[in-house]
Amino acid sequence: MTERDGCRVWNMKWRRRRMVGGGLALAAGLATGLAPGARAEDPSEMPPQPGDRLVFLTGPKKGTAIKPDDLPLGGPQAQAYPASPEGVLREGSRLNLLIVARFDPAQLAPETLARATDGVVAYSGVCTHQACPVNAWSDEQKMAVCSCHGSTYDLRDGAKLVFGPAPHALAALPLKRADDVLVVADKFTRHVGGEMM
Amino acid sequence: MRGLLSGTCLAALLAAGLVGAAHSADYAPVTDSRLDNPEPENWLMTRGTYKGWSYSPLDQINTSNVRNLVPVWSVATGVDSGHEAPPIVNNGVMFVSTPYAQVMALDAASGDLLWRYKRKLPEGFSALHNTNRGVALYGDKVYLAGLDAVLVALDARTGKVVWETKVGDWKDGYYMTMAPLVVKGKILVGVAGGEFGVRGFVEAFDAETGKSAWKTYSIPAPGEPGSDTWQKPDTWKTGGASTWMTGNYDVASNTVYWGTGNGSPWFGDQRPGDNLYTSSTLALDGDSGKLIGHFQYQQNEDWDWDAMNAPMLVDFQHNGTTIPGLLTPQRNGYLYWLEREPNGGIKYLNAVAYVPQNVFKSIDATTGRPVIDMDHKPGTGKMAQFCPGLWGGKDWPYESYSPKTGMVYIPANENHCNKFEGKVEERVPGQWWTGVAVPDFHFSVDTKAGFYGEIKTYDVNTGAPGWRQLYSRSMMWGSLLTTGGNLVFGGGTNDREFRAYNASTGEELWHFKTNSGIIAPPSSFAVNGVQYIAVQSGYGVDAAFQEQLLSELVGWQADVPQGGVVWVFAVR
Numbered sequence: 066m067t068e069r070d071g072c073r074v075w076n077m078k079w080r081r082r083r084m085v086g087g088g089l090a091l092a093a094g095l096a097t098g099l100a101p102g103a104r105a106e107d108p109s110e111m112p113p114q115p116g117d118r119l120v121f122l123t124g125p126k127k128g129t130a131i132k133p134d135d136l137p138l139g140g141p142q143a144q145a146y147p148a149s150p151e152g153v154l155r156e157g158s159r160l161n162l163l164i165v166a167r168f169d170p171a172q173l174a175p176e177t178l179a180r181a182t183d184g185v186v187a188y189s190g191v192c193t194h195q196a197c198p199v200n201a202w203s204d205e206q207k208m209a210v211c212s213c214h215g216s217t218y219d220l221r222d223g224a225k226l227v228f229g230p231a232p233h234a235l236a237a238l239p240l241k242r243a244d245d246v247l248v249v250a251d252k253f254t255r256h257v258g259g260e261m262m
Numbered sequence: 263m264r265g266l267l268s269g270t271c272l273a274a275l276l277a278a279g280l281v282g283a284a285h286s287a288d289y290a291p292v293t294d295s296r297l298d299n300p301e302p303e304n305w306l307m308t309r310g311t312y313k314g315w316s317y318s319p320l321d322q323i324n325t326s327n328v329r330n331l332v333p334v335w336s337v338a339t340g341v342d343s344g345h346e347a348p349p350i351v352n353n354g355v356m357f358v359s360t361p362y363a364q365v366m367a368l369d370a371a372s373g374d375l376l377w378r379y380k381r382k383l384p385e386g387f388s389a390l391h392n393t394n395r396g397v398a399l400y401g402d403k404v405y406l407a408g409l410d411a412v413l414v415a416l417d418a419r420t421g422k423v424v425w426e427t428k429v430g431d432w433k434d435g436y437y438m439t440m441a442p443l444v445v446k447g448k449i450l451v452g453v454a455g456g457e458f459g460v461r462g463f464v465e466a467f468d469a470e471t472g473k474s475a476w477k478t479y480s481i482p483a484p485g486e487p488g489s490d491t492w493q494k495p496d497t498w499k500t501g502g503a504s505t506w507m508t509g510n511y512d513v514a515s516n517t518v519y520w521g522t523g524n525g526s527p528w529f530g531d532q533r534p535g536d537n538l539y540t541s542s543t544l545a546l547d548g549d550s551g552k553l554i555g556h557f558q559y560q561q562n563e564d565w566d567w568d569a570m571n572a573p574m575l576v577d578f579q580h581n582g583t584t585i586p587g588l589l590t591p592q593r594n595g596y597l598y599w600l601e602r603e604p605n606g607g608i609k610y611l612n613a614v615a616y617v618p619q620n621v622f623k624s625i626d627a628t629t630g631r632p633v634i635d636m637d638h639k640p641g642t643g644k645m646a647q648f649c650p651g652l653w654g655g656k657d658w659p660y661e662s663y664s665p666k667t668g669m670v671y672i673p674a675n676e677n678h679c680n681k682f683e684g685k686v687e688e689r690v691p692g693q694w695w696t697g698v699a700v701p702d703f704h705f706s707v708d709t710k711a712g713f714y715g716e717i718k719t720y721d722v723n724t725g726a727p728g729w730r731q732l733y734s735r736s737m738m739w740g741s742l743l744t745t746g747g748n749l750v751f752g753g754g755t756n757d758r759e760f761r762a763y764n765a766s767t768g769e770e771l772w773h774f775k776t777n778s779g780i781i782a783p784p785s786s787f788a789v790n791g792v793q794y795i796a797v798q799s800g801y802g803v804d805a806a807f808q809e810q811l812l813s814e815l816v817g818w819q820a821d822v823p824q825g826g827v828v829w830v831f832a833v834r
Contacts, residue, residue, distance in 0.1 A: 122690065123688045123690055124688065144690070158385060158386050159385070159386025159387070159388070159433075159692075160385065160386045191386070192388075195343075195388055195389070195392055196386065197388040197389075197390070197694075198388070198690075198692075198693050198694070200690070200694060201694065201699035201700050201701060202699060202701070203699070203702075204701075204702075205701065206701070210699060210700055210701050211700075212390075212457075212693070212694030212699065212700050213388065213389075213390050213694070214807050215701070215807055215810070228810075229810070230806065230810070258386075259388065260342075
């Protein structure tokens with residue numbers, strides 16, 4: 066194989082990969098809320114799907130479906146994973162980590178309010194900087210904070226970034242209520258995960 | 263179009279490692295004897311030698327000509343975040359590791375890229391620090407501690423993976439950032455994760471096969487010596503004592519010295535007892551890894567003052583006698599003189615505060631154990647301020663020792679404090695678990711202080727302080743390099759400068775403004791009789807986080823541009 070032939074073959078592979086592995090997968094990812102590269106075959110790794118319930122990751126009610134009244138009004142956030150209607154906990158991918166918090170609906174920005182139910186909002190719990198869990202809470206600011214590098218998100222306003230190195234807001238997850246528990250109403254509003262990883 | 267195609271072809275060849283193959287015949291295998299006594303023209307390990315001096319004997323670049331130092335080549339690493347690895351050089355081939363577990367092999371004289379390895383990290387992976395602090399060389403292989411706690415052996419000629427071995431479970435909070443240490447055919451690594459409730463260890467792997475040879479935990483299990491210092495059941499399982507920086511090695515006594523980190527969670531009242539071997543230096547047998555000695559700098563740790571840096575092996579004068587010593591400026595703000603005992607024990611000799619510290623009332627002259635001022639010891643539900651703050655008198659950046667001057671050069675920070683209290687938190691594997699949230703750190707600085715970052719120096723024999731270099735509008739996050747040319751090289755400031763000082767007087771002789779802030783250690787090497795100074799510039803991680811806090815506290819510029827570049831300088 067000549068060097069020139071080698072390059073031509075490589076370029077063809079690259080183009081094909083871009084279309085199938087990159088382009089289509091990316092398009093599918095956007096459509097389903099699936100992060101590029103995520104595997105969708107295993108239900109425990111699938112991103113949250115409409116109809117999924119939200120289940121506590123920690124605390125005295127760990128493993129149970131979250132009811133709006135379970136959450137303290139005004140924060141802090143609770144960590145959760147989605148669970149399929151069949152009961153499959155989608156904890157197979159860290160990218161499925163969620164944060165959930167309850168606020169006075171009057172405090173929510175219009176777009177946020179439209180995605181909330183009973184004042185409860187849900188977002189990806191994966192920081193958009195380096196993919197660390199957004200598991201800390203600022204009592205002073207009433208905002209969620211990434212423990213790795215301090216990126217601070219306003220959950221009342223679309224989880225927009227108010228401090229820190231993250232490039233943009235967390236992906237929001239629209240909610241509804243069914244049988245008194247929180248249920249996923251739609252897919253993630255945007256790409257989930259950090260930069261560079 | 264033709265030009266574009268050529269570029270694409272070149273990229274393809276680089277990705278395949280084919281260009282590097284041209285250097286195959288020239289690559290000089292790294293042997294035990296070469297590691298014991300590296301040639302002056304090579305920089306074979308992260309701190310230059312097993313003694314950990316960060317010193318190059320090369321003297322072609324010296325106080326008389328350093329003003330003529332100019333960049334001769336540079337290369338972009340293509341990634342952001344904190345670049346913390348020195349360029350490692352073996353007979354004209356440079357190996358540079360970067361954040362996100364990437365290794366670039368370069369022609370050290372021309373800067374031509376030979377090959378590049380970039381580790382694919384698992385989906386959903388995250389780490390507190392995405393950095394890497396250097397590769398290790400042995401035989402014809404390059405060893406990388408992967409961020410995802412996987413040790414990788416690469417073919418030094420091609421960059422192809424020879425073997426991979428899982429060291430820890432990243433989903434449980436383990437990750438790796440240090441440069442591996444080579445000891446007689448074994449590759450030694452430690453782990454990070456002290457903020458996630460891991461149990462630290464040092465593990466050795468066969469250099470050829472990747473098979474584990476021994477593993478020594480830095481926290482004893484019940485029944486093992488020291489286990490009675492964990493008085494509450496099960497706290498030892500998640501007690502921290504991570505091992506996130508590279509050790510040093512005493513060839514003569516076959517003893518490895520390795521540092522350990524803070525206890526987990528951060529608040530000592532949640533894990534009563536002295537908590538061996540948190541915030542300690544361990545002495546390990548070089549063959550078996552057996553723990554043969556230790557020194558703990560502070561007991562029942564509360565301040566995030568890891569003792570992660572292994573002491574430098576320096577022989578110094580003490581009471582009229584030359585002592586086989588260990589010298590170490592610790593994150594707790596004290597500079598320690600310790601003795602390497604023949605049986606592996608570590609004996610305390612002396613310590614002085616190199617920055618003001620308000621936690622130790624005194625240090626026992628015999629044992630080295632500090633008496634703690636409880637007013638400055640935070641606890642669960644107990645707010646307390648302490649100075650220096652959690653980033654310490656110095657963080658991980660390397661001090662340097664020059665045998666020419668007999669002085670130690672310390673990249674230090676002062677006039678800063680933290681104030682916090684702890685909470686009892688449920689541990690989630692792989693998540694922050696310190697007992698205090700980042701927004702509640704209450705980091706503060708003395709806004710009237712005339713400086714914050716500095717270089718401090720001491721005579722290692724007399725303990726007398728020498729010259730200081732003060733930075734009025736920057737912290738100091740840069741490792742230092744001393745050379746036979748009586749120079750000190752270092753960056754570390756937020757103004758992106760790389761500087762050279764006269765090692766005897768502290769006079770600044772040269773500076774160069776780079777692309778980003780420098781937090782990586784410089785190294786020095788020679789090819790074809792020409793001495794070079796090399797360093798990566800790439801700001802990030804804790805330096806950048808602290809800078810953002812300082813922008814709010816004292817108005818410093820928060821935006822120190824990021825993105826890595828390898829710089830190589832020579833006198834022209």
